[in-house]
Amino acid sequence: MSVCTDVSGACEGSLACSTCHVIVMDMEYYNKLEDPTDEENDMLDLAFGLTETSRLGCQIVASPELDGIRLAIPAATRNFAVDGYVPKPH
Numbered sequence: 001m002s003v004c005t006d007v008s009g010a011c012e013g014s015l016a017c018s019t020c021h022v023i024v025m026d027m028e029y030y031n032k033l034e035d036p037t038d039e040e041n042d043m044l045d046l047a048f049g050l051t052e053t054s055r056l057g058c059q060i061v062a063s064p065e066l067d068g069i070r071l072a073i074p075a076a077t078r079n080f081a082v083d084g085y086v087p088k089p090h
Contacts, residue, residue, distance in 0.1 A: 013058035015039045018047035019077045020057035025070040027053065032065050049074035 011017040015037075021044065024030040030053045036044065040059050044050060057071070 009058060011058075015043055015056070015059070018043045018056065021047040021049075021074055021077060022055060022057045022060070023049075023051050023072040023074065024053040024055060025072055029066060029069040030055075033060060047074070048076045 010019040013020075024033070033055065036055060036059065040056050043056060044054055047054060060066070060069075
C-alpha cells in the first residue's frame with residue numbers, strides 16, 4: 001500500500017509524472033525510506049516546490065516503521081495531462 005492519498009496521482013503510480021509530490025516533514029522518517037530510484041529523481045526534477053525531502057507519494061510504501069510520518073502537499077502541482085485525459089489501465 002502506498003501513501004498516495006489526497007494527491008492527484010495522474011499516472012496512477014507508474015512513475016510518469018510528479019502529481020503525487022509530497023514533502024516528508026521529518027528527516028528521521030525521510031531517512032527510513034528506500035532511496036529514490038533514478039526514475040523517481042527524474043520525475044521529482046519536474047515537481048513544483050522541490051525540497052531536500054521531496055518524494056513521490058506513490059513510491060512511499062506504508063510500513064510499521066513509518067507510523068507517524070508527516071507529509072506536506074505542495075501548494076501547486078505540474079500536471080502535463082490535458083483536460084479530459086483518462087489514464088489507460090496498466
